[in-house]
Amino acid sequence: MAQASIFEQILDPANRANPYPLYAELRKTPVAREADGTYIVSTYDEIVALLHDPRVSSDIRNLVRQAGATPSPQEGPPGLPEPFIRRDPPDHDRLRKLAMRPFGPPHTPRRIDALRPWLVETTTGLLDALAGKNQVDIVGDVAYPFPVTVICKLLGVPREDEARFHELADAGIETLDPTTGTLEQRKAKRDRTNAELGQYLAALADAHLRQPGGDLLSGFLTDNGPDGRMSREEVLSTAALLLVAGHETTVNLIANGMLTLLRHPGVFERLRREPELSIPLVEELLRYEPPVQFLPDRVTLADIDIAGTTIPQGSPLVLMLAAGSRDPERFDDPDRFMPDRPNNSHLGFGSGIHYCFGAPLARLEAQIALTELACRLEHPRLVADPPPYRPNPTLRGPLHLLVEVDGIRAAGVR
Amino acid sequence: MRVVVDLTRCQGYAQCAFLAPSVFRMQSGDALLYDSNPDDALREQIKRAAAACPVQAIHIGGMGTLAAMQKEPAQRRKPRGPVRLTDAEAAFKRGGRIVIVGASLAGLTAALMLRTQGFAGSLTLIGDEAYDPYDRPPLSKQVLTGWVRADHTLLPYSDELDADWHLGVRAMGLDLAGRQVLLADGNRVQFDRLLIATGARARPWPNDAEASLEGVEVVRTRDDAARLQRRLAARPGRVLVIGGGFTGSEVASACRELGLPVTVTERGATPLVGALGGVVGAVAAALQRDHGVDLRCGVTVTRLEGDANGRLRRAHFSDGSTLNVDVAVVALGAIRNVEWLRGSGLAVTRWGVACDAACHAFDINGLVTGNIFVAGDVARCPHPIYDYQFLSLEHWGNAVTQAKIAAHNMLSPEADRWPHLAIPTFWSTQFGVSIKSVGVPTFSDALVITQGSLAERRFVAVYGYKGRVTAAVAFDQPKWLEFYQGLIDAAAPFPPAFRTVHQPAEMRPVPPEFPKRAVSEHEATVMVTGREPYERRVRWVYRHL
Numbered sequence: 001m002a003q004a005s006i007f008e009q010i011l012d013p014a015n016r017a018n019p020y021p022l023y024a025e026l027r028k029t030p031v032a033r034e035a036d037g038t039y040i041v042s043t044y045d046e047i048v049a050l051l052h053d054p055r056v057s058s059d060i061r062n063l064v065r066q067a068g069a070t071p072s073p074q075e076g077p078p079g080l081p082e083p084f085i086r087r088d089p090p091d092h093d094r095l096r097k098l099a100m101r102p103f104g105p106p107h108t109p110r111r112i113d114a115l116r117p118w119l120v121e122t123t124t125g126l127l128d129a130l131a132g133k134n135q136v137d138i139v140g141d142v143a144y145p146f147p148v149t150v151i152c153k154l155l156g157v158p159r160e161d162e163a164r165f166h167e168l169a170d171a172g173i174e175t176l177d178p179t180t181g182t183l184e185q186r187k188a189k190r191d192r193t194n195a196e197l198g199q200y201l202a203a204l205a206d207a208h209l210r211q212p213g214g215d216l217l218s219g220f221l222t223d224n225g226p227d228g229r230m231s232r233e234e235v236l237s238t239a240a241l242l243l244v245a246g247h248e249t250t251v252n253l254i255a256n257g258m259l260t261l262l263r264h265p266g267v268f269e270r271l272r273r274e275p276e277l278s279i280p281l282v283e284e285l286l287r288y289e290p291p292v293q294f295l296p297d298r299v300t301l302a303d304i305d306i307a308g309t310t311i312p313q314g315s316p317l318v319l320m321l322a323a324g325s326r327d328p329e330r331f332d333d334p335d336r337f338m339p340d341r342p343n344n345s346h347l348g349f350g351s352g353i354h355y356c357f358g359a360p361l362a363r364l365e366a367q368i369a370l371t372e373l374a375c376r377l378e379h380p381r382l383v384a385d386p387p388p389y390r391p392n393p394t395l396r397g398p399l400h401l402l403v404e405v406d407g408i409r410a411a412g413v414r
Numbered sequence: 415m416r417v418v419v420d421l422t423r424c425q426g427y428a429q430c431a432f433l434a435p436s437v438f439r440m441q442s443g444d445a446l447l448y449d450s451n452p453d454d455a456l457r458e459q460i461k462r463a464a465a466a467c468p469v470q471a472i473h474i475g476g477m478g479t480l481a482a483m484q485k486e487p488a489q490r491r492k493p494r495g496p497v498r499l500t501d502a503e504a505a506f507k508r509g510g511r512i513v514i515v516g517a518s519l520a521g522l523t524a525a526l527m528l529r530t531q532g533f534a535g536s537l538t539l540i541g542d543e544a545y546d547p548y549d550r551p552p553l554s555k556q557v558l559t560g561w562v563r564a565d566h567t568l569l570p571y572s573d574e575l576d577a578d579w580h581l582g583v584r585a586m587g588l589d590l591a592g593r594q595v596l597l598a599d600g601n602r603v604q605f606d607r608l609l610i611a612t613g614a615r616a617r618p619w620p621n622d623a624e625a626s627l628e629g630v631e632v633v634r635t636r637d638d639a640a641r642l643q644r645r646l647a648a649r650p651g652r653v654l655v656i657g658g659g660f661t662g663s664e665v666a667s668a669c670r671e672l673g674l675p676v677t678v679t680e681r682g683a684t685p686l687v688g689a690l691g692g693v694v695g696a697v698a699a700a701l702q703r704d705h706g707v708d709l710r711c712g713v714t715v716t717r718l719e720g721d722a723n724g725r726l727r728r729a730h731f732s733d734g735s736t737l738n739v740d741v742a743v744v745a746l747g748a749i750r751n752v753e754w755l756r757g758s759g760l761a762v763t764r765w766g767v768a769c770d771a772a773c774h775a776f777d778i779n780g781l782v783t784g785n786i787f788v789a790g791d792v793a794r795c796p797h798p799i800y801d802y803q804f805l806s807l808e809h810w811g812n813a814v815t816q817a818k819i820a821a822h823n824m825l826s827p828e829a830d831r832w833p834h835l836a837i838p839t840f841w842s843t844q845f846g847v848s849i850k851s852v853g854v855p856t857f858s859d860a861l862v863i864t865q866g867s868l869a870e871r872r873f874v875a876v877y878g879y880k881g882r883v884t885a886a887v888a889f890d891q892p893k894w895l896e897f898y899q900g901l902i903d904a905a906a907p908f909p910p911a912f913r914t915v916h917q918p919a920e921m922r923p924v925p926p927e928f929p930k931r932a933v934s935e936h937e938a939t940v941m942v943t944g945r946e947p948y949e950r951r952v953r954w955v956y957r958h959l
């Protein structure tokens with residue numbers, strides 16, 4: 001067997017705990033061709049250029065069409081249209097704009113900012129529940145439940161359904177991970193979960209149509225804006241997207257964040273004393289330990305000359321965000337964690353038209369969760385370094401993050 | 415506190431508008447308007463917004479601010495290794511005298527850049543406006559709607575700047591040989607190196623008597639904008655905007671936002687025709703009409719008529735019609751502030767002060783001076799991409815970039831000079847739409863829509879000249895523009911022949927429909943590589959010969 005390529009080594013779960021040396025290796029060839037014709041792009045300027053290049057498509061049907069194969073397996077609930085993360089303009093722009101109407105500016109600019117007190121309250125509640133413990137799992141106890149509670153509230157999932165929703169979200173994400181089974185096994189499982197999620201969302205949509213509330217789902221269904229309204233199918237597909245896209249990513253940001261803080265005790269102490277540090281700190285985390293390590297599934301619509309290479313039309317592209325965010329040509333001393341790094345145009349949320357829809361929410365969630373953890377965990381110590389990782393190479397993060405503590409401080413005590 | 419957003423960089427990601435919604439507001443499209451001097455109580459929110467901006471376009475004080483580079487030129491990236499200063503250069507950097515005339519965007523940016531580049535000598539800023547430097551783009555936008563006060567447009571900078579300010583004092587002359595600036599108060603200021611950044615002023619209505627009627631306004635300064643804003647807030651019967659360029663169109667947009675009846679007259683076939691041509695201008699026209707503007711193209715104002723009290727009452731048009739108006743905004747472009755340099759021995763024309771790509775002013779014989787630099791709206795600088803023609807730009811982004819380059823070059827030995835090779839970029843926000851351009855659209859013989867459509871009013875128009883890409887204009891499509899800038903840098907073939915997302919079914923180049931003007935003919939072409947000012951370099955290519 002041929003030696004594994006650097007990209008294949010990155011996919012290998014054995015390298016999950018520290019893929020960064022491999023990324024450095026990768027950057028020596030900014031645009032590298034894999035044996036199967038996929039192009040791996042790992043340097044900052046090239047990634048940014050391709051994210052702004054209209055000859056690059058997020059719609060992998062383009063790939064399949066060109067190869068003359070059958071349409072790609074349906075992602076998301078069965079029978080629903082592809083969500084806008086996997087579509088190109090004009091459909092992408094129309095759907096994203098409609099999805100934005102009840103979520104953010106220009107139509108609903110204050111929604112996320114106004115959530116702040118409730119976000120604090122929610123983390124406080126999660127931490128209060130840990131009182132008396134000497135060991136906590138940052139993932140299971142905080143990083144994991146928090147974002148799901150948040151997205152449930154936003155989407156309008158009633159409290160009593162939250163547990164069910166958690167399960168579905170979970171199962172869905174697990175099937176994206178290539179290490180959890182063969183493609184067929186995972187597809188079968190994904191289809192099952194997706195069908196269930198689809199049914200659940202459909203029923204929820206019916207309920208919201210009968211009695212609309214201030215939630216996103218009601219907003220999508222009853223929108224009367226100048227650009228029209230999403231079809232019912234588009235609403236369901238968008239709701240599923242918001243659930244999946246905002247879930248494990250945020251879990252990992254909080255978990256990676258806590259891990260990084262525990263590895264930099266000086267910064268941890270600073271955060272305790274200056275909560276405002278959480279603002280630049282979260283940006284640096286998105287650069288230094290990004291929850292989304294790379295973007296697979298882009299396709300070239302034309303030959304593209306870049307960094308001395310011509311990527312032929314119809315090639316699959318993988319954009320290595322995490323490698324770009326540590327490119328020494330762009331960031332001084334890139335392997336150093338510098339919580340107040342100036343000019344931090346990291347790639348943690350991507351760039352261009354698909355720039356993360358939920359970024360403002362994710363930022364607030366992480367800022368609040370990490371500040372609260374720093375303030376309330378007494379003398380936290382990592383139980384295992386590195387912690388066990390989930391095998392998923394794209395959405396990379398710890399499976400558990402066990403921390404010993406002397407106690408949990410009461411809320412509001414510094 | 416003071417905030418400035420580099421809207422040439424901004425791509426409408428709206429992170430700021432989420433995180434500090436009372437300070438940053440998205441319009442219906444991808445356009446951002448913001449409050450330049452918000453309440454200090456919002457500091458934390460604003461910090462959140464600035465940290466979150468994906469392109470780091472939000473500056474909030476400190477020495478970095480306007481002078482910040484996205485990517486600092488680290489020593490190791492320079493092929494030549496560290497730059498050595500001669501003893502004289504080093505002494506100048508430690509204790510020389512630099513004078514900047516014009517204390518606005520270009521002047522302030524240069525001052526900040528000089529200090530961040532290590533200039534420790536004496537720094538003097540001379541400005542004839544009695545105010546701290548402020549930002550002009552808000553004056554025709556969020557100031558006129560009454561959201562942001564005209565005196566709340568101050569630009570951020572830090573006290574560490576340590577400059578000697580002469581504000582409210584006009585420079586009246588320049589003594590090149592004696593190295594002195596002559597001030598209106600009789601003082602003379604001695605310099606070793608001088609930066610000329612006196613910008614431009616509004617072109618007044620040509621008839622003095624009519625121009626002095628009450629209700630006839632221009633928009634260039636903070637005082638102009640404050641006065642016009644008060645007039646608009648008093649809800650006049652009808653506003654006349656004379657000239658459908660960017661400023662005129664933005665004023666009309668503000669009037670409509672306020673619900674005021676407004677008439678725009680434009681000599682050409684469409685609004686923005688001079689800058690973007692008639693094809694794209696037609697979209698601007700449709701935008702205006704949809705928003706209820708009474709747009710009259712191919713028409714000029716022949717006379718402004720006042721009443722016995724000297725108040726504007728009526729406008730007479732070249733088509734013989736008349737209209738009762740209470741306010742007339744004269745938006746006929748700008749005049750460069752060069753009068754104070756007459757007879758100074760510099761190469762001064764109505765197009766500004768000519769300089770080389772390193773921002774050294776030319777003297778009257780066309781030789782570069784060693785110690786006089788120019789930046790901003792007052793400068794005229796050759797651009798290799800545009801056949802080395804001298805460009806006179808009135809763009810915010812140009813003032814900032816050119817000022818940084820001038821400042822760097824004021825402190826650098828010849829081997830370390832940066833040429834000003836930035837592709838011109840410009841933005842305008844009107845009727846909720848973000849209009850952005852890169853390159854020089856007037857330097858073209860054809861255009862083609864490569865993404866979206868004119869009908870949707872969301873599109874990218876690419877302009878070409880003799881078979882290469884020279885400019886691109888985007889309506890509500892700011893995130894693609896840097897790709898097109900790359901095409902200009904690379905002198906890519908026009909029309910572009912590749913497949914893209916959101917591509918029109920048919921891509922047929924059409925004449926861009928600029929008003930007639932002379933284009934000088936040149937056969938060879940160049941391309942530029944690099945992104946940051948310090949790394950931009952020219953190469954000749956003969957591909958299109």
Ligand SMILES: Cc1cc2nc3c(=O)[nH]c(=O)nc-3n(C[C@H](O)[C@H](O)[C@H](O)COP(=O)(O)OP(=O)(O)OC[C@H]3O[C@@H](n4cnc5c(N)ncnc54)[C@H](O)[C@@H]3O)c2cc1C
Nearest residue numbers: 516518519520542550551585612613614790791808809810
């Ligand atoms: C209403 C308005 C809206 C705009 N909107 C946009 C926009 O949307 N996008 C964009 O890209 N650009 C826009 N611009 C253009 C942008 O503001 C200018 O390019 C920029 O201000 C140029 O900066 P400057 O420092 O070169 O010149 P200026 O800003 O003109 O400053 C020159 C300064 O020098 C002073 N001065 C002149 N003569 C003397 C003298 N003899 N002695 C002392 N001081 C003197 C002047 O009073 C002035 O303060 C707009 C401009 C205006 C007026």
Ligand code: HEM
Nearest residue numbers: 084085245246249250253291292349350354356357358362
């Ligand atoms: C730390 C947390 C998060 C990270 C690191 C993250 C990262 C990303 C990245 C890198 C992309 C770009 C994908 C691409 O270009 O193909 C993206 C897109 C997206 N994200 Fe996030 N995300 C996070 C949280 C969220 C949350 C909380 C939500 C929902 C509320 C969300 C919703 C979306 C959606 C809908 C898209 C698709 C946008 C589009 O295609 O236009 N994300 N995210």
Ligand code: SF4
Nearest residue numbers: 424425427428430467
């Ligand atoms: S690019 Fe930056 S400044 Fe522009 S809208 Fe987005 S966050 Fe705001």
